[in-house]
Amino acid sequence: MGFKTGDFPPVDQETFLEKPLMERTKALALHWVEYGFGTPKMIHTIYVFKVLFLYVLGGTALATWTSDAGPFWDVMAWWNQPVVYQKLVLWTVFLETLGVAGSWGPIAGKFKPMTGGILFWARPGTIRLRPWKRVPFTSGDRRTVADVLLYLAFLASLLIAIALPGASSGSLTDALPENTSGLVRPALLIAPIVLYVLNGLRDKTVFLAGRGEQYLPALVFFAVLPFTDMIVAAKLLICVIWVGAGMSKFGLHFTNVVAPMISNSPCVPSKRVKRLHYRDFPRDIRPSKVSSFMAHVGGTTVEVITPLVLLFSTNHWLTLAGVLLMVAFHLFITSAFPLAVPLEWNLLFAYLSVFLFLGFPAQDGYGVGDMSSPWLAAGIAAALLFFPVLGNLRPDLVSFLPSMRQYAGNWASALWVFAPGAEEKLNALPHRPTRNQVDQLQAMGYPPAVAEITMQQTLGWRSMHSQGRGLFSVLLKNIPDVDQRTVREAEFACNSLIGFNFGDGHLHNIDLINAVQSRVGFAPGEWIVVWVESQAIHRGIQHYQVIDAALGVIERGTWKVADAVEEQPWLPNGPIPLDVVWALRQPSTAPAAQPTVAEGLAP
Structure with missing residues (x-):
């Protein structure tokens, strides 16, 4: 690959999109073997500069200059200073929650703009995904002004804890008598801890983006031990x-x-x-x-x-x-x-x-x-x-x-399937600060065919993983006209709706589908999702669902992981065996124009 020019799949742009889905998938998977996404090295360079200047130099300078542990260029003066360690953790949480660390930029499917995070979470009306429905005061899926204030307060509390100098600690002095930098004041950590939890209970996306499962325990340790x-x-x-x-x-x-x-x-x-x-x-x-x-x-x-x-x-x-x-x-x-x-x-x-x-x-x-x-x-x-x-x-x-x-x-994963022209409905989602990724690429000057093939490369990538073979098998079984439809890899697609993706299908499960459906209103058959849960450690199967945005879950079943990993990504032997455990009978009122979506669903 070149510095500015990527390695685009060697396909005929005029005819490639007319080929069957699995033939396209095969071509893109084979191209991935030697080139990956084919990303120009300029993109990787942008990431290197972002990490070097914003995170390494910026974070270290901020942590040391506010802690009497500098200068930051003298690594031997601060590398084992506890307060610097604490502030680097806090700085990482800040950048992750702001949306400029993990899941940022073109490699994560964010093209224009390259940032999700704050553009979504500081905007009332965007989609909010609560983790547990039984928690009081978390009902609904719309971000309110109160949610925005909680989010911004969390960011502010992190910055305050970073910016203020450390305080002396008796336990630190007992262990390190010569230490003069102290520790982050425990009182300053109360607000970030509480706001971490409150934001997480209101919206799991913010919590997971801030890597709360790892950094929240660290903040608690800083505060109480x-x-x-x-x-x-x-x-x-x-x-x-x-x-x-x-x-x-x-x-x-x-x-x-x-x-x-x-x-x-x-x-x-x-x-x-x-x-x-x-x-x-x-x-x-x-x-x-x-x-x-x-x-x-x-x-x-x-x-x-x-x-x-x-x-x-x-x-x-x-x-x-x-x-x-x-x-x-x-x-x-x-x-x-x-x-x-x-x-x-x-x-x-x-x-x-x-x-x-x-x-x-x-x-x-x-x-x-x-x-x-x-x-x-x-x-x-x-x-x-x-x-x-x-x-x-x-x-x-x-x-x-x-x-x-x-x-x-071992991820929960999904593929989204749209009837011709139906994907455009997502662009009508209110308060959304982005458009569909294929439209983002076209806004950057990519021809429509190039933008579409670029997004379909993620299907080739997904097919190379175990879940991909199962998901494509469910598609082929349930949607006979899938070759005429638009198929999207859900991990990438969902980040243009909620501002974050990290390989977790729980971020685009039926809760997100219902939230979008309540705002946009797809007709039956216009948006079909095949979704699979992670494999339990003691089971050899994965549980999948077929979801029609308008009708809800229309099929549940399982496949054996061993069957999935034994097949080629493009399924030359056809779909892997599926065990359908429940299916919705085709509604008698289903639109005549969409008969193929529910075919084979009757038990």
Whole structure:
């Protein structure tokens, strides 16, 4: 790929869109193997400058200049200062919640504008998705002025905690007598903690965008624990995150993640290296043994064993080796520019690896056994493990982020299918600060066919993952005229409606569909969604739904994950086996113009 020119799929733009869906999907999946999204390197450069100047330099300068721990260019003067660590966490939360960190820019499907976040969440009338319907005072799906004020107050409370100087702490002085920078004042953390929770109860999108499942516990530790307990609790937190992510990579999904991620990496220019991750390109693009090794040795093993070594090691050299391995792990993920682009998160975790385990090693009194009470350590560990355990057993109840299944391939996912011309109705959504992504690309000067093929590349990407084979199978079974319809990858499409996406299908489940339907009003058959839940850790199946925006759920069923991963992305043998457990009979009043949508739904 060039600096300004990307690697567009080598297809005939005049005829490609007339081909059958799975033929298009095959062409785009094969192109992905060698080029990924084909993004111009200029786009990656924009991300590098954003991270370097806004996050690394800007965040470090702000944290050090407000903490008597500078100058920021003298890393040895501040890298192990607790107040700098606290403020870098707060700065990360601020940028994530503002919408300029993860899920930002063109790689995440945000073209014009490149920011979601604040453009949606500071605007009354936009869609709000509450996490639990039984929580009082959270009814409705419309963002109110009160929601906007809660959101802006949260941002302001974070900035205040960052900007004000640290305060002395008796527990810090006992542990580090020479420290003069202090800690963030606990009183300043009360407002961010409370507002984190209130915003999350009103809108799960804001909470997940701010990575509340990880940073909220850290803020609580900052506010209520004495210094040594705070450090050890932070170690427990980061190890639960690492080990949880590693455990979630057991199974059949993750191997299917690594190869497409490597293919999309601008730091792997060699087509030969990319092809090594597939069995027999172009005939068989299921993951190869190389991909499996990368997934389960370079990924699963590192994420499970290394954190446990770091948590309990009292040997400096062993700890140093573990820290270097985790730093390299996070830098590798950063270099791959995964589609959710969690670059700031990965850089923070690389820094936390150094700060927590080299700055405050277990042999210096910062081991699990050094907490003020073994019951405190056990209680914190149990609290941190609650949502990962529940989320892996009941993925329908917990987002994959609190479940600690980051980039494990086991996601709730969906495909959206529109009747000809029906997608344009989304542009009538009131208070929405964006248009459909295909329209964003055309507004940037892309011809209509190029814009459409660009968006369909995400279908090729989805087909290379385990859920893709199942979702396409459900489409082919239920919508015989799918070749004449517009198909969208829901993870990308939903961010133009709610301002955020991170691979979590819970952000575009039936709640979002109903919210859009109540505002726009699709006719039966105009907008069909095939949606699948994550696989429970103890089951070999995934549960899917077929949803008509006008009619609701019209089919439920399951497929075996083993069947999905054994097929090629373009399903040359036809749909994988599906077990339909319930289906809505075709309504007698269904419009005659849409008979194919519900065909085969009668039990």
